[in-house]
Amino acid sequence: MLDLTTKGQGGIGPYIGLCAVVSLFGIADATVKGGMIGDLSLMCPELIQSFMAGLAVAGALTSALRLITKAAFEKSNDRLRKGAMIFLVISTFIEFLCVMLYAYVFPKLPIVKCYRQKAASEGSQTVSADLAAAGIQYQSDMTNYDSKSQRLSKKDLLLQNIDHAVNLFLIYVLTLSIFPGFLYENTGQHGLGTWYALVLVAVYNFWDLVGRYMPLVKWLQTKNRKALTIVVLSRYLLVPAFYFTAKYGDKGWMIMLISILGLSTGHLTVCILTVAPKGYMGPEKNALGNLLVTFILGGALTGISLGWLWLVGKKDAF
Template identity: 70%
Template sequence: MSIAEVNAAPTRLKGRFSAMVVCWILGLGSLVSWNSMLTIGDYYYKLFPEYHPARVLTLVYQPFAFGTIATLSYYESRIDTRRRNITGYTLFFLSTLLLVILDLATSGKGGIGSYIGVCILVAAFGVADALVQGGMVGDLSLMSPEFIQSFLAGLAASGALTSALRLMTKAAFQKSDNGLRKGAMLFLAISTFLEFLCIFLYANFFPKLPIVKHYRSNAASEGSTTVSADLAAAGIQTQTEDDAKTLERLSNKQLFFQNIDYMLGIFLIYVLTLSIFPGFLYENTGSHQLGSWYPLVLIAMYNVWDLISRYIPLVKCLKLESRKGLMVSILSRFLLIPAFYFTAKYGDQGWMIMLISFLGLTNGYLTVCVLTVAPKGYKGPEQNALGNLLVVCLLGGIFAGVALDWLWLIGNDKF
């Protein structure tokens, strides 16, 4: 079948709901392993109490994620998106499986050797994250905004799911021997299965959906070469690479400066979020009535509201599309920094739960608004490139936020 036949086919809109479900699952798989690591932070604090695992592991993760996505974005137009995404999900699968094997091999004991092993696998998570997030956001940017929204909702769902499971496993294993370890192993086993499911869905099911073939065929007709392998997997003939080169497109530099406010906005969203979540919640919120449940409840509330807020833009009248409005909203979030500081110092746990819920609500809502509005008005190859550039800024914001998170330890006797 040729591209023209796919574009003219009356069935091109079939499979929209299936595509949204698969995008949601692929989003879930993009962060479920890493969110499992964050959610079982109490287990790693027990194994490595002197090494600040919530902060150190996040700091290890981010340079590899940011460095990889920056490199991939530079060469984005030459990279096979299908191979990139499958490689990313496979790396997630293998790294998560190796975390289970490492824990079994060391019998759940701490020590610097085990900690270094965990850090190496966390670095692999960072590389996988860059492969998948940039690849998927770029690929979905040339499709329907609903697909990006579903993918981003799946990202948030990974946090909500792991938080819910963590609370259940803590309650179930609280009185048993090695309860923390059993819960952690259950988490990692579930994550391993979900990563394998993502490999199967992306490689065999997603590219064959009629609506996906339609969008990718349109992108190929506009000069995109990154979709060629996925179209070939669906049995569609594409134009040659030489033909694609004759079609003009904006450079990455031009795209960046045309969308500088979106780039800065997504960067600032995650600078703020990661300067608070999760390190501040584990080490700077003090002791309260909830005891060891307190940081888990805070993380769960953040994840739940982050997930809920990513569906709000589906209601058209509630979606913020104004460029000025988005920037004002993003900058206003920085008022949360003094709010968290004074609440941790003087407030009760109820106020902290309310604040962390608002942090999650604004994080998810603004992320979806930026990533669905920015690609409008561009051709397929440019949308793919812009999606990759936005993920570069997103991961750059996370990296900066993780580094700034250490400032909360100034004057803290744990530093």
């Protein structure tokens, strides 16, 4: 709408408007992600895998749409704008459809009602409100005082799971400092030309999707907290690997590294989010899910902010 209103013209006004729209999308994404992971945590933590895999599918579809629109408008005038417009129309429709499904279909699913009733019986006030919105009146046998006295506070939950929270933060600091900014700015010139960065992004999204399905195989699940921490920290060896590969390596090595980055990001995220809520009451699982998402988003913000460090020492970077 902003592009159509301004007829594709630049300027400070449209730029500020674009920043405002992007900010709104960010707020919406954080709110929905926190709410969904909180809901799924109190229901059945294993369901988080399906949700996170769905996010990875969205990333893969995004890459596919970008490749298709680039190919379709490669030789036309104003190709970038046309491709972006088609992509945004399709993605907006899909997002609107998802919002409608979550608002009107998700609360009425029998499994959702069952787990929300269970959480309400454990003293969850927010779930009771959700049940009421779905037309289900439910009274918990626990008094408000009993439910609060028996469950852990957010501070206690965070202290008990500080390793999981920090691990998620570190995962996304590394990932978002490399993907996608580094891939577009620091991978050099190769035979694929302007397609190179798009191919790397597509490769990342594909392996991120694969990584999020890996925990479905029992012997590939990582539940040990120390092992998770060791793997998360070892991923930081990718920083010098990416640096030297971008400077001296061929595209094959870069594709291998981006595959490892995507695979490890997806796999570790699902492992931590599915393991952390186990053993807690419904309201505690809900709160813990929200807290962990906060650390994911904090890590993403930090990683994006640190991405400019790749430009240090690069000619004509600023």
